[in-house]
Amino acid sequence: MYSEILSRVKTSEEKEQLQDEIEALKVSLYERGAVFEDMLKTRVRAWASQQIRKDLEGGEIDKEKYLTVLIEKLKEAKCVKLSIAFEPTQVAIDKFYTFITGEIGENVVLDITCQPKIMGGAIIIYEGKYRNFSLRRVFEEESKTFNEFILKILAR
């Protein structure tokens, strides 16, 4: 039930945004009148609104419970931090997301930051593990050897 809506949440920004929308919907449940429907139309993005209606079709599922579980699942989502040297397109984010969910399963969000200084590649942090696969690191490692070479030339 939740996999479809969660699969649309690929980044930490999207997660926070959806979380805010769900919280607002949850609050509307306790207000009189058709506030919930109004909120779905005015406060929630179209794709999320459609998915929520779809999940709640038939009236078999309690709205409050649905929204509460959804918030819980969003909070439980695994976070993979990626530092990359460029501003990614949606296609690029989809590629990265697909690869990562293929490795660690669903309910994952990417916390992507753009750091041009790393020149290329990525710095990856997941569950306390840190790996620097940036071009800058490669260059710095190579530069140590190059550094000694240049100093030898200058010392002549």
Place this chain on the structure above:
Amino acid sequence: MESNIIYLTILVGVSIVLLAIGVVVTYLSIVSKYINVKEEQVGLKSALAAEKDKLLEEAGRKSSQIIEEARVKAQEIIKEAQIFGPEQKEKFSLELERASATQAREYSQVLERAQNQAIQTIQAISEELGGQAVKEVEAFRRQLTEQVAKSQEEARVLIEEAYKRLEEEVEKYKEVRLKQVDESVFEVLKEISRRVLGKEITTEEHEKLVMKALEEAKRENVF
């Protein structure tokens, strides 16, 4: 008459003896002063010798003068004694000559002894002064040599220390400069590479590099 002659003779003899003693005392006083002056004027050997001759000459001249004055006075006394007859006068004269000769001889001997003593004293002083001067010159030469050697050693140590400090400063400067060169060169190289690569890598290539990083992470069991 006889007693008068004897008294007169004794008087003259005593006068001559007193005069001689006076001369000797004067002479010894001059020699003593001379020695004192010489002790104070170390190193003036030539002046000492000249002073010695001068003092001896002065002493001789004074003694001769005194004797001559004594003779004149004695003759005047004899001339004034009109009461004496020719015979007594002759005897008195003979006695006087004999006494004069005896006193003169004794005076001469005393004078010679004093002169010899003075010469010995002066020679001893000269030798002592000479020896002392040689010792002092030797000590001064030794001290001077030691001082020169000490100064040379101090100068050598100072030069070595200054050279060492200079070497250390040069080494530090070299180190700082090399570090500056190191930092600046590689900062420039990194910046150039960053700019060149940043402009040349396309979005697709960036994506490929990120995918490659993810695959690498997978191989290292990050996920």
